[in-house]
Amino acid sequence: METMSKTYRGNQTREISFPLGGIGSGSIGLAGNGRLVDWEIFNSPNKRSFSGFSHIAVKAEADGKLMDARVLQGDYPAPYMGEPIRGGAMHSGYGFGPESNTLAGMAHFRQVEFEGAFPFAKLAFTDERFPGQVNLTAFNPFIPLNDKDSSIPCAMFEVELENPLPHPVTYTVAFTACNPKPTEQIVHAYHFAEGVHSLKLGSAQYAEDDPRFGDITLAVQEETVSYQEFWYRGGWFDNLEMYWRDFAKPGMLTNRNYLPEQPPQRHQDNATLAAHMELAQGERRKVRFVLSWNFPNVINHWNPEPAVQPTAWRNYYAGLFLDSLASAQYALREWERLEVATRDFQTALFSTTVPPVIMEAVSANLSVLKSAACLRLTDGSFYGFEGCIEDVGCCEGSCTHVWNYAYALPFLFPSLERSMRSLDFRYNYREGGSMAFRLMLPVGREPEPFRACVDGQMGGVIKAYRDWKISGDHDWLASHWDVIKQSIEYAWSEENPDGWDADKDGVLEGRQHHTLDMELFGPNAWLSGFYLAALKAGAEMAEHFGEAERAIEYRALFAKGKAWVDEHLFNGSYYTQRLDLSDRRVLEIYDNGESLAGDNAVADYWNEETGEIKYQIGDGCVIDQVIAQWHANLCGLGEIFDPAKTQAALRSLYADNFRSMRDEANAWRLFSLNDEAGLVICTWPEGTQRPAVPLTYASETMTGFEYQAASHMIQEGMIEEGVAIVSAIRDRYDGEKRNPWNEMECGSNYARSMASYSLLLSFSGFEYDLNRGMIGFAPVRAENGKFRTFWSIGSGWGVFEQHSSGAELQVLAGHLTLNVFKLPQLSGIDRCRAVYQGGEQSSVLLEGALIFPNPITIQAGQSLRVTWE
Structure with a gap:
């Protein structure tokens, strides 16, 4: 079997951070040079972060003499002027070179290769001074349908050593972790049970229900082990000096301890756990370490309820494991089973006979589920941000119009996807049939007052239909059927102030909020397509529940709307929007409720200088014009748009929107630069008029949208075109310029990028x-x-x-x-x-x-x- 894994070397490793952690449990990043970065284990993002001197180091000795000792890292990536630090320690940051905790100044390996095939990362370290190549394999279990074992809060590391010399060599693998929450009352404790050696690092300062309460554990299962519960405490750089003195000499570590009442000095406290083994000539051994964490109490720190003391809730893993020691012991005890099951998944996934770049895109974006963009609530329900800012989730609430695109979770962990639907239908429903599109935490909090979103609300109907077919769970669907019906019928409800389909003709004409964060006015295939697909799905569900008249009503509306859209919105090449951009009266009709820019539609959308309505498609060729057909193909809904017109629209999209960015004028966010290529959101081909202020994000290249279009092209037989778009995306995320396991949109680890999983479904015609x-x-x-x-x-x-x-x-x-x-x-x-x-x-x-x-x-x-x- 061809693994299709990709190997990164040299500069191509500089942006890599491979997330290691459970679904909704937080993660730690494994950098391209082997460093541990992005410590996102505290129930929030923490980009570009480090944790003290946390690292792995190796040494070799023979005949009582040290042969070599090195940190298991490659060269630290440039620049070397130092990172700008605002409010950091004096005499650090820009102008002082890399921080000492990068360990860039310690002996390390000359060469490192990073081979990534999610969910496994494998690094190969070589140096002419060190006897033998050292391989590091890291992962966290990722086992479809087994969401419990795929949510363990830990990172698992296997270090492989081989003795190439003609005499025995004693090797040591030492794992150092920093106590990540500097406090008083620091407690580091060694434990031994059932063959597992561990160091648990925590504090006695906080109560167990305090959001700051928590601990981490290092654990190893080896016969010969030594440890230091504490590194030396002192000023200047005494701790690192003393650690390296202790490590880089023959023999085992000698323990050091401090009492909890002894306050730390300048530095955070570190602890080291070391495994020792003697290898004969040609002998090979593997050492397994687990780094686990337990920060069980979560609060809404990103958008707290006004004038209310933040309410903490326990995250899911806190109900599985008492503390980090328990999860570390579980991971080591079950290692063989967990690794085999994860390898079985990886082997099966990468055995798919598609172009390697397709599998790269499919697999890489599964890592979003392991990132800080995802949480699991106390009962295990899944919750997602859109993505991650540096230190907070970006755009809260399992945003329905973004997660519409994310096709990995419903197929790999369908119970988690259904939990998103259940939370949505239970807590986001508003009297009259309107659905909020962001879930507020803690659960039970009032939905946001913002207007309903067409693609989010109708997408929720389509996703419920899909999840029902994936699971075959009648009872689950029955429990939400009343809300699903009202979601559909809100389109023509008198309770809908935006008048989506006020005349009930199967076509949306009103004020339509959407995933590009503003509203469209007037008929357009993009959002009317969502409505048509929801009607068709609703009809089938109504029949299932014996509601024949409702099914007939929905189908009649669908047929009427489909015929109108195909006849009136297709311009001979692609689908457009029917709207007179110079007609201010359109805005006056729907001048109510909030938009992202404010309450007043005229003030928000009317461009007085040009006499135009802003943020519209008009005659443009927009990337999502036939997205409803993509969803329908993936969910088994059949025809939404005329097939020949759908294919023509996709051909126009490829011809008009796929381009190099060298000569583009992009006033929006810059996800592609220079000679990089991408599929832009909206273009106005020759002979059409581009609005003075066009559709939001028109010039951007956002990977989730691009994958959707590429996947749809593949479904319609445009295989080369679809693959070309995917190749352009992955060329941008090449390890040197951007992280291959972290695609961006509104923040990093962006949920919409999981549209790439649909490439697998499209190629296989599943x-x-x-x-x-x-x-x-x-x-x-x-x-x-x-x-x-x-x-x-x-x-x-x-x-x-x-x-x-x-x-x-x-x-x-x-x-x-x-x-x-x-x-x-x-x-x-x-x-x-x-x-x-x-x-x-x-x-x-x-x-x-x-x-x-x-x-x-x-x-x-x-x-x-x-x-x-």
Whole structure:
């Protein structure tokens, strides 16, 4: 199997920070040179942060003499003038060179290679002075459908050593961690239980319900271990001097301790745990360390309730583990099982036969789930920011119009995705059918008063439909059906001050808030498409619940709206907006409620100087014009727009919006520069008029939007064009200019980038409906009839493989109960053979599907084989 992992060297490692941590549990970044950075374990982002002298170091000795000792890091990346620090320690920052805690001044490795294939990072360190190559593998469990083990608050490190010399060598691997919360009453304690050596670092100063309460633990499972509970306390740089003196000599560490009542001096306290082993010539050994954390109390520090003492809640992992010692012991005890399951996922995912750049995009953005952009609430429910600012989540509330694009969570951890729907429908619903699009924390807080958002609200209906099909959970859908209906019908409700579809004709004409943070006025395919897809999904759900009249009503509205949009909004090349930009009366009709710029529509949108309405598409070619069809293809909703017009729109989008940024005039945020290429949000091709103040973010290249369009192109047969767009994105995130595991939009670790997971679904043509017990595959490209892909759905996951005369569906975890198995190759053949558990299964061929009169349940480790002639 080709792993498709990518290796970064030299300058290409400078921006890397690979997040290691659980889903919603925080993370620590592994830098491209091996340093531990971005300590985001305190229930909030913490970009560009470090934690004291935390690091791994190695040494080799023989015959009682030190051969070499080095920090397990490569060269510190330039510049070397020092980082600007505002309010930092005197005599530090710019003009003083790198900080001493970078360990750039200590002996380190000359060469390092960083190989990344999420969820594993592997670094190879070499130096002519050190006997043998040292390999570091780091990960946190990532196991589809197993959200508990994928949420452990820890980072797991495996250091591999091999003795290349003709005589025995004693190697030491030492892991140092800094107590990250400098306080009084510092407590560092060594523990040994069931073969696990650990150092727990905390403080006795805070009560257990205090948001500042917490601890971290270093743990290792080795026979020969030494440790220092505390580094030497002193002034100047005494601590580092004494540590290196203790480490860089033959033998084991001697413990040092201080009492809690002894106050620290200038520096934060560090502790070191070291494993020692003797290797014979050619012998290879691996040492496993776990760094875990426990900061269980969360408060809303980003948007606290006015005049209310912040209410703390316990995060999910606090209900699983008593403290960081418990999670470290669990991770070490279960290491083999956790690593095997995570490797099985990685192997299955990377076995997919797509261009390597596609798999790079699919896998890299899964790391968002491990970032500080995500939280898990006390009951395990999932909550997400849009992204991360340096020290706070950016744009709170599991924002519905952003998370619309994020297709990884619903397929890999469907129960977590459904928890987002449940929170949304329970807490964001407002009397009359309006939905807030940001969930306020703590849960139960009043929804924000901001106006409803079309793509967020209608997207919520589409996502509920999708999640129902992924899970087959009737009861879950039934519990939210009343709110889903009201969400749809709010479009024509008299309670809707924005008059989305006031005349109930299936087309949106009113004031329409959307994911580009302002409002459109008048009919447009982008937002009307969301409405049409929601109507179609709603009709199918209504039928499921026996509401035939409602289903008929929704379908009639859908048909009427679809016909109008296709006839009146397609200009021969792409879909546009129907609006007279010079008509101020449009704004006067809908001059109510808040926008991001204020309350008054005329004041916010009217450009008096040019006599135009601002922030509109007009005749422009916008990136999301047919996004509803993308959603429909992924969710099994069928046709939303005319197929030929959809393909024409995508061809125009590629021709008009995909461009190099060298000669562009971009007044907005700069996500592409110089000769980098990208798919911009909106263009006005030759012969059209660009508004003086155009659609918000018009000139930007935002990866989530780009992945959506590229994925849709692939669905429609424009494979080369889709791959070209993805390649342009990943060229921008090359490790030197930007972090390959952190794509940006409104902040870093941006949720919308998980639209890249849809590339996998588009290439494989994955179909699913667990209500019917159906899955299917229709790959867009199969070389010589061969194709292989990873798949995951509510009850199980595995791989699908086809060749010219057969196919195999393997379940690697969970199970899959099948009534219908759809493959395009089954169309037009008279007979096929289905074999399950060594026996032929009774089945019926019908219109490209294999139907089993008696459902079969494929368990983990089993497969279904189908052959035809």
